[in-house]
Amino acid sequence: MATQLPPVDAVMVGFGWTGAILGQQLCDAGLNVVALERGVWRDTPTDFATTFAQDELRYMWRHHLFQNVAYDTLTIRNNVNQDALPMRRLGSFLLGTGVGGAGVHWNAQIWRFLESDLKAYSHNLKRYGKAAVSAYDMTVQDYPVSWDEIEPYYDAFDKLCGTSGKAGNLSGKIQEGGNRFEGPRSAEYPNPPMAMPYGPTLFAKAAIEKGYQAFPHPSGNVSRPYTNPLGAQLGQCTYCGFCEKFGCGNYSKATAQTTILPYLLMKPNFTLRTESEVLKVETTADGKRATGVTYVNSAGEEFFQPAEIVVLSAYVLQNVRLMLLSKIGKPYDPKSGAGLVGKNYAYQTMGSVNVFFEEKIMNPFIGAGALATVVDEFNGDNFDHSGLGFIGGGYIAQMHTGGRPIEMIYTPPGTPAWGADWKKAAARNYLRAVNLSCHGSVMAHRGNYLDLDPTYRDSFGRPMLRMTFDFTDNELKMSRHLVDKAAEIGLAMEGVSTVKKNYRTGSWSVLPYQTTHNTGGTIMGDNPTNSVVNKYSQSWDVPNLFVTGAGAFPQNAGYNPTGTVAALTYLAADGIKSQYLKKAGPLVVA
């Protein structure tokens, strides 16, 4: 029997980026907010102080900050004809857990989607015709938000994080040195770009010689000490090269911990309960209203937390699973195409090119998560796709994320995988190689989706989530195009000796790391027949339920998702504050 707790105005399930943003917004609006996080409390001095944060074995390989898949995991398959099996070791993506979520171990690459990304269906339909948006069983659709609507929230997140970069389009005026493809920005980045090491400098030079623009990657590793609008302070990045898969000991990386929690935790109307695993969202008998959530604490005690507003602010995969477990909305069925919860699961298509130098020393250990120069000519619809046989795209970047000695040893083609010759090549090339990252989109396809596994259950006896996903030729062709273009730039870099193209081929595999950019499953749209939530991340079926995060993406763009995740969360907060609190009910009538 669950212990009944006093009701609150809002309960949030999961306390990463979106939980922290919404928590701050709702508390400032005067709501009494409780956040439930199934993981542990995490903070800079105790969990990743500078004295031990740069420990590749502990954090990267032994998964110190990630979800423990022995405790909870999901099952995986490529298509409906296979039996899904539990993912017993994290590989392709690295699920976060604990306060701050995956936002603790991210690279802090802060992107905005292109205007055309937000209209992926109608834009491509108009330019390339019906076949382009329906090939490969594509189920692509538009975001229900326009650029003008979302831009102020992108800007809010930039100011929260102290994003370091150079604008390419300020209110319609193209700016030298920035990304001229980006949508018009209302303001310059709050901090100047990071200082570029040798590799990104040579890459930018080669790209410009080839007629492309090259610009500094927008970075949440701040280029100078920064105090954000909440008063929270970020220290100047030291370029130590331990961001991705690590917590930052220097307070330099924008995370919930560095940007929001110092402010939010002082609020008397905010409560955070860690190690509290939500089992399901409870609803009224007619299923039209959420009454609160049932959760279990670390002692195994069960509680019911009643709330006026329920927010699913966990990671994409857990949000979809809780929707299905709570029987909210109709599960998606790939055979009939009916149902919406779990539909349009998408991901990221990663390719790369290793560039080797004979004499030049690249010092790869001077790194940061978003330290790069970028070419954006082949992203989204920045280029003519006619005759290419795919839609979508990605950016090409010389990412200098670090020179972590176990993970980041690149050897030229023809090097054996082990033994004395491998060692010789590793030692020879550690300082003489850089990586060009080809960070591509994944469109939505009929066969890629999420549902509950019929066989495997977690320690609470609940069905695991089942992921059914594969790359289609749309993604593979797109990625191949990117890799070829990247290799051309690589070969134009001064002092280059050789390049190695790493194409994405065959079926998606759960094994090699790619990115933790899982999207879709609770997609947003302009009416209840095509989406789970409206543009305010509000459930069409249960209006006092909000589902935040990248689950809302109808398909995934070529950029990293967090900027858009945060912007959509701010949009949801504004919808709640300016409309819902005055009149509870659907914020969009369709």
Next chain:
Amino acid sequence: MAGKTGSALGWVVVGMIAAIAAALLLARPSAAAYTPMSATTLSTRALTEVVPDSIANAQQVRLGQYLVRAGDCASCHTREGGGFLSGGFGLNTPYGTIYSTNLTSDKDAGIGGWSADQFYAALHDGAAPGGGALYPAMPYPYTTRVTRADSDAILAFLKTVAPVNEHQPPNSLSFPFSVRPLVHGWNLLFFRSGEFAPTAGKSEIWNRGAYLVTGLGHCGACHTPKNSLSADKTRQALQGGTLDQWVAPDLTQNMRTGLGSWSVDDIVEYLKTGRNAHANAGGSMAEVVAYSTSILADADLRAIATYLKDQPPSPEVGASAPDAAMRRGAAVFSDACTSCHMEEGAGQPRFFPPLRGNAVAQQTDPTGVLHIILAGDRTAATAQRPSALSMPAFAWKLGDQQVADVATYVRNSWDNRAPPVTATQAKAVRKSLGLKKERLTEDSTDR
């Protein structure tokens, strides 16, 4: 206080015996000391809650609430996990542990039954109701300067504090300090009661600052050096003290160790936000900022700063550091410190303090800087600057010689100057903090 005069001579004798006993017993003279706690864990909402008009004497209660902030009563009279001002916080003194009293309105355990006269006697004379003496861990040598009106206002506020029926644990003091009447002797030797009297010829704001610094705010309780019986060395007022392995820095106009290079605005910013261009508030001062100065009126902070800027500088201490230690220290500094404190000790002002010109680093007594290197520290979290930025502990990572060398280096680089630090000093601080060295980096054979 009838009979006080009559027994004065006797108490002087007792006091002298106590003084001699103490001198013999104590290996190391030290002030009354505080165990630092994390600066934002106490339930102190009552310090800033708006006092409603519905209370009969609302105006007086409001003043009292403000004065409780000015006196930083919460830091010592609230323990972690305890009710607001319910006492029971253990103060580590060289003579044992003294537990703070319950100041809530509880009639049995708190001050709910106290009269205004009794409360004033406690503040003014260090006298408990019934004639007993308070231990001078309660800073009555400072609160004696509080006016009667302010004393009455404080009591009026305390009477509105939610009652908590909890008695503090008995003190665990060693003999002869456990004999409370000895305090009367200490009082005769060291305590002069008397309300604050403004200094003629000084401005109103200066006098307000003097009232707060030398009275209710009891800054000297930590920042004035102590004699062997924990009494202020009054001729060295505010020249810096050592307590519980922290250094309360020099607050005089000394350019190295004191506030000589700080402007009035610098001091105000530090007290208000917990940091300024020169320093971050950590250690016990983080509590003072959190529970007191950050929630005081700007005018009072300016008054405090005005008074402090008018203190004559403490004497200069000459020093020179051996080259070998400086070379070794530079290597440690480059490895361990520059990521936050930057090359040339420039720091990231208001984030990670500059070490160039840093007063804590240049205190003659290196205890504070050793404490921070060994155990780490957090900056005060305040409403304006909520980030409790931290310095990690290096005890497990650096050996005593390395700690001493880097301390010597920081104290004598970039125009800094302070006596060099020895491994023996580092070892002593490490031991007294109960920190072990878990990795023998400096003794490792593969260096």
